[in-house]
Structure formats: C-alpha cells, structure tokens
Amino acid sequence: MLSDKSFPVIEATLPLVGSRIGEITPKFYSRLFAAHPELLDGLFSRSNQRNGNQQQALAGSIAAFASHLVTNPGTLPETVLSRIAHRHASLGITEPQYQVVYEHLFAAIADDLALVITPEIAEAWTEVYWLMADALIKLEKGLYAAQANGKMWTPWKVAAKAPAGVGSMTFTLEPADDTPVTAALPGQYVSVKVTLPDGLRQVRQYSLSGDAGTSRSFTTKLDDGGEVSPVLHNNIQVGDVIEISNPYGEITLKEGDGPVVLASAGIGCTPTASILRSLAESGSDRQVLVLHAESNLDSWALRSQMTDDVERLDGADLQLWLEQPEAGSKTGFMSLREVDLPANASLYLCGPLPFMKNIRNEAINAGIPATKIHYEVFGPDIWLAS
Ligand SMILES: Cc1cc2nc3c(=O)[nH]c(=O)nc-3n(C[C@H](O)[C@H](O)[C@H](O)COP(=O)(O)OP(=O)(O)OC[C@H]3O[C@@H](n4cnc5c(N)ncnc54)[C@H](O)[C@@H]3O)c2cc1C
Ligand code: HEM
Numbered sequence: 001m002l003s004d005k006s007f008p009v010i011e012a013t014l015p016l017v018g019s020r021i022g023e024i025t026p027k028f029y030s031r032l033f034a035a036h037p038e039l040l041d042g043l044f045s046r047s048n049q050r051n052g053n054q055q056q057a058l059a060g061s062i063a064a065f066a067s068h069l070v071t072n073p074g075t076l077p078e079t080v081l082s083r084i085a086h087r088h089a090s091l092g093i094t095e096p097q098y099q100v101v102y103e104h105l106f107a108a109i110a111d112d113l114a115l116v117i118t119p120e121i122a123e124a125w126t127e128v129y130w131l132m133a134d135a136l137i138k139l140e141k142g143l144y145a146a147q148a149n150g151k152m153w154t155p156w157k158v159a160a161k162a163p164a165g166v167g168s169m170t171f172t173l174e175p176a177d178d179t180p181v182t183a184a185l186p187g188q189y190v191s192v193k194v195t196l197p198d199g200l201r202q203v204r205q206y207s208l209s210g211d212a213g214t215s216r217s218f219t220t221k222l223d224d225g226g227e228v229s230p231v232l233h234n235n236i237q238v239g240d241v242i243e244i245s246n247p248y249g250e251i252t253l254k255e256g257d258g259p260v261v262l263a264s265a266g267i268g269c270t271p272t273a274s275i276l277r278s279l280a281e282s283g284s285d286r287q288v289l290v291l292h293a294e295s296n297l298d299s300w301a302l303r304s305q306m307t308d309d310v311e312r313l314d315g316a317d318l319q320l321w322l323e324q325p326e327a328g329s330k331t332g333f334m335s336l337r338e339v340d341l342p343a344n345a346s347l348y349l350c351g352p353l354p355f356m357k358n359i360r361n362e363a364i365n366a367g368i369p370a371t372k373i374h375y376e377v378f379g380p381d382i383w384l385a386s
Contacts (some may be wrong), residue, residue: 006124028108042201064116085139092152148180153243166300184247186278191245207270221267258288259342265351280309288316293334295325336362349375
C-alpha cells in the first residue's frame with residue numbers, strides 16, 4: 001500500500017508522469033542498453049525495441065499500477081502483475097536486475113522531468129516502483145520454486161518438424177538431457193531461445209499446442225519480417241537441439257464442470273487447442289464450444305488436431321468463420337451474436353488484439369462476467385496500456 005506521504009503526491013503527479021511516460025521509456029531503454037548491452041543478447045527482444053511495443057507495455061503497466069494504488073488503496077492489480085511475472089519468469093529475470101532497471105528508469109525520469117521534479121516527487125515514484133518490483137519479485141520467486149528444476153534453460157532435441165497449415169510449422173521436442181521436466185498445464189507457453197544469423201540470441205514465447213504435461217510441442221506462424229520465426233522455420237531442423245524455458249502462463253483451464261468456450265483466430269488457436277486436447281484426453285463431460293476464425297481453410301494451423309478432439313468429446317461443438325467461406329463455415333469475422341452461448345460459460349480467448357477486444361465486448365454484453373473471460377496476448381500486452 002502507498003504511504004500516506006506518497007499518496008497525494010502520486011495522485012497529483014499521475015497525469016503529468018502518465019503523459020510523459022511515452023518519452024521517458026525510450027530514454028530509459030537507451031540508457032539501459034548503453035550500460036548493459038548484454039541485455040539485448042538473449043533477454044530483451046530487439047524487434048520490440050525497434051517497433052516500440054515493449055515501451056508501450058512498460059508504460060501501460062506502470063501507469064496502470066500507480067492509478068490502481070490511488071483508486072483502490074490497499075489492493076494490488078493481481079491480473080496485471082501475474083501476467084508480467086509469468087512473462088518475466090519465462091525469461092529468467094532475477095531480483096538484482098530490478099535494481100539495474102530502477103537506476104536507469106529513474107535517471108530517465110529525472111532527465112525528462114528535470115524542470116518540475118522535486119525530491120518529494122522522486123521519492124513517491126520510487127515507492128511506486130518498489131511496490132511493483134517487490135510484488136513481481138515475490139510472484140516470480142514462487143513461480144521459479146514451483147518448477148521441477150532450478151534451471152532457466154534446458155536443451156531439447158527437435159524430434160519432428162511438420163507443416164501445420166499454410167505458413168505454420170509444428171515442432172515436437174524431446175529432452176536432450178536428464179533435467180527433471182515440469183508438467184505443463186494446458187494453455188501454458190515456453191520461451192524459446194535461438195541464435196540469429198548475425199550471432200545475437202533472441203527469445204520468444206510459444207504456447208504449447210498439443211499435449212500438456214511433460215510433452216513439448218509448439219506451433220509457429222512464420223512472420224517474414226520477424227527475427228525468430230524465420231530461424232525456426234528455415235534453419236532449425238530435426239535433430240537440432242534448442243534451448244527452452246520451463247512452462248509458464250496463467251491462461252490455463254480452470255477446474256470446474258461448467259461450459260467452456262474456446263474462441264481463437266489465426267495462430268491464436270495454439271493455447272485453445274492445447275486446452276481442447278486436455279479436455280479430450282480426460283474424456284471431459286463439460287459442454288465445450290470451439291469457435292475459430294481464419295482467413296481460409298488451408299491456413300488453419302491445427303485443423304485436424306482440433307476437429308479430431310471435438311469429435312472425441314460428446315459435449316463439444318465447433319463453429320468456424322472463414323473470410324473465404326467453405327461449406328459449413330460462417331462468412332467473415334467471428335461474432336458471438338451468431339452463437340448460442342451456453343449459460344454460465346468460461347471464455348478462453350486468443351488471437352489478434354482487435355479480435356479479442358471485439359469478442360470480449362460481445363461476451364460481456366451477452367452476460368459473461370469479466371472474471372470468466374481469460375485471454376492470451378501474443379506479444380507485450382499493450383492492451384494493458386489502453
Ligand atoms: C505468451 C505468448 C505466446 C505465444 N504463442 C505463440 C504461438 O503459439 N505461435 C506463434 O506463432 N506465436 C506465438 N507467440 C508470438 C511469438 O512469441 C513471436 O512474437 C512471433 O513468432 C514473432 O516473432 P519473430 O521473432 O518472428 O518476430 P519479431 O522479430 O518479434 O518481429 C515482430 C514484428 O515486428 C516487426 N518489426 C521488427 N522491426 C521493426 C521495425 N523496425 N519497425 C516496425 N516493425 C518492426 C516485424 O516486421 C514483425 O512483424 C506468442 C507470444 C506470447 C507472448
Ligand atoms: C517494476 C519493474 C518492471 C516492470 C513494471 C516491468 C513491466 C513489464 C511488462 C508490462 C512487460 C510486458 C509483459 C507482457 O505483456 O507480456 C515486461 C516484459 C519484459 N520485461 Fe519487464 N518489468 C519490470 C522489470 C524488469 C526487469 C528488472 C527486467 C530485466 C532486466 C525486465 C525484462 C523484461 C523483458 C526482457 C520483457 C519481455 C519483453 C521484450 O523482450 O521486449 N523487466 N515487463
């Protein structure tokens with residue numbers, strides 16, 4: 001909780017700092033990487049730095065955190081913190097790194113707000129930073145402790161690499177050493193580290209797309225302008241060894257017997273397909289509604305896996321939206337207005353941000369409470385900032 005001394009200072013300066021965070025964060029990152037160039041090798045995404053996404057995510061989370069402290073004193077924004085902690089843990093962030101980030105972030109703040117900053121303002125925002133950092137550090141320690149091993153990265157051999165629809169590829173891995181393997185929950189992801197042609201190492205997250213547990217398979221869509229997916233698609237071959245993290249991610253199937261709605265678009269079907277697989281494997285008698293949107297049938301990455309799993313479940317139904325329609329499909333973009341939603345359903349969502357915003361709004365209008373809507377964002381969560 002914010003101290004009585006800092007509370008009014010944060011309340012008064014939130015609009016100013018909020019309005020400057022877009023300028024402060026690029027200054028922060030250039031200071032950080034000038035002092036620690038090694039952080040771009042195997043930790044931060046070079047593309048996110050270039051396209052500005054990560055700046056937006058950090059800005060969004062700090063502004064959201066500070067305004068939460070002011071508007072909901074005595075509570076923490078658990079959902080925001082949990083998402084960041086899982087992402088951090090999948091990258092192996094350590095406690096001492098928070099001090100490094102603090103130093104460079106606050107140097108950037110002092111620089112940007114040089115004309116107005118007072119020791120009182122700096123002190124109050126330092127308190128906000130450490131409240132957030134301490135909460136994250138605690139969550140991340142808990143996540144690390146729950147793993148079957150204390151390693152950040154373990155080697156896995158590519159046992160199979162198979163095309164999965166046009167432009168996507170499924171990689172199936174097997175352990176390349178005897179490190180104990182953490183059982184993954186359906187819907188979780190791993191971080192994958194590869195070396196780029198210029199020698200720089202880069203990390204990206206990929207949802208486990210098949211069986212959860214101790215299996216590891218993931219499905220990637222090729223992004224021609226990207227750094228990691230072209231290396232995975234074009235360079236990594238069966239028999240190669242790649243490094244992956246333990247599994248993380250909080251968008252996992254919640255216990256219960258109520259209906260489940262899995263809604264995805266494009267490559268966003270990977271976590272929902274894994275949840276569907278776990279329901280099929282356990283012979284679940286829950287009502288399951290699978291909704292998927294795709295540009296055309298050939299692009300649907302996990303088509304046979306998902307249709308097979310729907311077939312295996314008595315209570316499952318599949319509805320498909322295609323921009324280039326086929327017999328039995330609906331036409332164009334997905335809309336829940338065309339769906340008879342089961343009462344008391346939980347919704348799991350994954351796909352591009354505009355798709356998720358639209359489906360989430362429609363779900364709320366249809367009476368699904370926000371607490372029962374779970375979404376995964378395939379990138380820094382700039383939704384947090386909006
Ligand atoms: C939790 C999570 C789960 C995920 N699961 C999956 C999954 O199951 N399957 C999957 O395919 N993906 C998944 N992703 C996305 C994945 O992690 C990668 O983001 C994706 O593969 C693209 O990575 P890349 O390295 O190829 O592209 P990046 O190098 O990250 O580039 C991303 C985009 O930025 C653009 N860019 C780069 N530089 C600039 C610049 N200077 N200006 C403007 N734009 C620029 C590129 O053109 C590209 O389109 C997931 C992400 C998260 C966070
Ligand atoms: C209080 C301090 C911090 C805050 C508020 C914060 C916030 C965030 C947020 C919001 C994201 C995006 C999460 C998502 O939506 O998936 C993120 C990702 C990330 N964070 Fe942090 N973070 C903090 C500290 C750190 C530290 C100490 C490090 C390590 C030096 C770090 C490294 C990263 C990396 C590498 C990513 C992935 C994004 C990318 O590669 O571009 N963060 N952080």
